[in-house]
Amino acid sequence: MATAKEDKVSYNSVPLLDASTHVRLLEICPVSDNEDELYCKLYAAPIADLPSYSAVSYAWGDNTKTHSIRIVDYDQAPTSTEESLDKENGHTCLLPITSSLDTCLRQFRTYKELRLTPLWIDQVCINQDDDEEKSSQIQLMNQIYSSAKEVYVWLGLDSDGSDEVFQAFRQVAECMWDSELFGKDRATKWFPAPRAIFDNRIDTPEVQELLRKVVTIVVPLLREKKILAWYKRTWFSRIWTIQEFCLNQYTFFVCGDRAVLDEVVLLVWELFLILPDFHRNTRFRNAFKDHPEILSMMDSQPASLLPPPMQHLFETKGSLKRGKRASLREVLVQVSTRLDLGDHRVDILSTKFRDRVYGLLGLAADAEELDIRPDYSKSTTTAEVLTQTARSIVRTEGSVSVLRFSQFPKHHVEDPDEAGHCQPERLPSWVPDWANGTQYSYQFLDNVFSACGRFSSTADLIPTSSPFILGLRGLLIDKIEAVGLPWRADWGLKAYHRYILQYFAIIKDMKRRSAEKNSSGFDNDIYPDSSRRNQALWRLALGDCYVNGPQKRARATADDVVPVFRELIDHCNFCCSVDEKLEQQQQQQQQQSETGNNDNNRSYLNNMMHMDGKRPYLTAQKGYLGMAPKHAQPGDVVVLLCGDSTPYVLRTTGHDNSTSSSNTYTFVGEAYCDGIMDGELEGRLERERQEFFLV
Known part of the structure; x- marks a missing residue:
């Protein structure tokens, strides 16, 4: 055991001249026995003039700091490239670290190339007890990770067959390169899209031969759930790891003593995307009719073979490599909405709830314009951070479309204090919380409406x-008079055909009441003719x-919808007309009918799925019909x-003292209103603009 002094590290001994322009780097000192304590050097330098360094991305795991590293006095210790570190007489200080980082550094110490490379690791290089320094350093994350020579993603030690998974990654890459379907230059910075090549050329012998090779490599690992276990490591669920992975051109996944370039993992992931085609795509099955062993495998x-969740990582990194950066709103939407993968769902986690914003700022093209500065001071609540984010997005984009993601019920966003107590919920109704499972609402297709x-x-x-x-200023269209039952996108609902007919009977009755309102002396009809009113039904x-x-x-x-809509209604009526005995005898057939296995029925029902939970409404004066939350x-x-x-x-409220209760509202959600979605009320909006205050 070393006899060095046991002082605890004071970051004052390694000060940052300016936390907004300087960073600290860590060097691992080599030792003869890897079981020995961790000795490292820590020093500061301006970010504009850093030596060549590597950045590390990892999951903290349990935040309890149960281990320590010895920080060697920079002036008194030999350089880290020398093996003769004087551990007995050199002055060292202890720096507590988590168990996961201890394991990572010990493994990295065995790699010669990393022993000679300065590292940037957030847990050590940022004084985690200094909220002001942490806030300033987080603003540099974009530069830190993009300027590094490479980024190492530490996933942990070998377990659950991870060595076999890494070997499979490399074998698949070798097969793809040997096929020459992707070019002969292995120094490419980004692979062509394998999925497109497979799909477009599935009939060619070259693609069929390649798929025969790679399928036999990865499918056994899928069957044994070894690839799924690899993807379920904690790193994949952390919010900070997204930008840490995406910002650098060269990123390596490291697991135990194995490492693989992220582009190789991308190849395998793209392969996963086409595997389900072997179940449902006739072209794929015909291409392998002479290879029954592949089809049998x-x-x-299961038809669902895609492990979670790489889409948000690779799509974001691919866009950055092509020079395309998304806005913060777009990044938040992508991360919050695209990880619901059924049984393979992965919830993105963060130590602080506000990190759901801060952890993605480095990826945002409009970060500077938004002027969102990370703030970890105890006097600032998460509700204030999320509110500032929403306001900044509205101001910068000149659009209120971010409100579409302000859904209910809202999640609790305030982090517990030292005693484990949480502050009461104070998030305004109009502010999105960006929690896991945020859903797209009506406009899942961009630029198809223009109501304003x-x-x-x-x-x-x-x-x-x-x-x-x-x-905000806008136009009050009308007050809701009646609402129908919410649509349930539930294929397994018993007697679904009866539920469908009941649902459309409510809409049909609302349509009738709408027609009565427009024939009883109010303003002009909201529809140009009865034919257009009838279209509201579908x-x-x-x-x-x-x-x-x-x-x-x-x-x-x-032309597209009416035929499939009529077939759906006719089929539901048929299901309801059979007697009990016949229904029992044809139970299997009817179950298929109820779940929309007929192509035309499924076509209409599939398109209704994105309206899950929405309910039809009728307005009081004009008789507008639509769908509401x-x-x-x-x-x-x-x-x-x-x-x-x-x-x-919106919903009227009178609880705000600074504005009149007549124009103060809580936010309810996005709506569809039939007959105004193409700017029909643009003139009224210009002439009769009103004030709305959302609280």
Whole structure:
């Protein structure tokens, strides 16, 4: 055991001249026995003039710091490239670290190339007890990770067959390169998209031969769930690791004593995307009709073979490599909405809830313009951080479309204090919490609506006395008079055909009541003719959007929708007409019918799925028909807000003292309103603009 002094490290001995322009780097001192204590050197340098260094991305795991490293006095110790470190007489200080980092550094110490390389590791290089320094350093994360020579993703020691998984990654890459389908230059900085090559050329002998090789490599590991175990390591669920992975061109996954370039992992991941095609794609099955062993291997696997969750990582990194950066809103939407993978769902985690914003700032193209500065001071609440983020996005983009992701019920966003107590929820109704499972609402297709006409892209903001109040101008369309039952996108619901008919009977009755309102002396009819009113029956249930294959994504049209809608209704009526005995005898057939296995029935029902939980509504005066969030109720109002292309539902409240209760509202959610989605009320919006204050 060393006799060096046992002082605890004081970051004052390794000061940052300016935490917004300087960083610390760590060097691992080599030793003859890897069981020996960890000796490291820590020093500071301006970020504009750093030596060549590597950055490390890892999961902290348990935040309890149960281990320590010895920080060697920089002036008194020999350089870390020398093996003759004088441990007995050199002055060292102890720096507590987590168990996961201890394991990581010990493994890295065995790699000669890393012993000679300065490292940036957040847990050591940032004084975690100094909130001001931490806030400043986080603003440098973009530079730190993008300027590093490479980034090492530490996943932990070998376990659950991870060595076999890494070997499979390399074998697949070798097979792909040897095929020359991706070019002959192995020094490429990013692979062509294998999925596109497989799909477009599945009929060629070259692709079939390659797939025969790689399928036999990866499918056994899928069957044994070894690849799934690898993907389920903690690193994949941390918010900070997203930008740490994406910002650098050269990123290596490290597990135990194995390392593999991220591009190789991408090759295998793209392969996963085409494996389900062996189940459902006739071209794929025909291509392998002379290789029954491959089809048998695929048929023995579940249809869902894709492990979680790499899409948000590789798509984001691919965009950065192509020079395309998304806005913070787009990054937040991507990360918050794209990880619901059924049984393989992975929740993105963060030590502090506010890190859901701070952890993605380094990826945002508009980070500087948003002027969001990380703030970890105890006097600043997470509600304040999320509110500032939402306001900054509205101000910067000139759009209120971020409100679409302000869903209910809201998650508890305040972190517990030292005693484990949480502050009461104080997040305004209009502010998204960006929690896991955020859902797209109606406009899952971009740029298909223009309810505000030329005012759809320009928010009309009103100054307010509190940052928690959002003042906007727009148009009150009408008050909701009645709501129907929420649509349930539940294929397994018993007697689904009866539920479907009941649902459309409610819409049909609302359509009748709408016609009565417009024939009883109110303003002009909201529809140009009765034929257009009748279309509301099938438009509402789809939110007026129809997806029919990957090449056709647009507004619903009568030619596309009416035939499949009629077949669905006819089939549901048929199911209801059979007697009990026949229904029992044909139970299997009817179960297939109820779940929409008929292609045309499934086509319409599939398009209704994105309306899950939404409910039809009828407005009081004009008789507008539409779809509202499931928690909408009579008395709510439908409005157009300048700066978006869809209407919203608001609820009047009188609890704010700084504004009149008549124009103070809580936010309910995004809406579809039939007959106004193409700017029909643009003139009224210009002439009759009103003030709305959201709290």
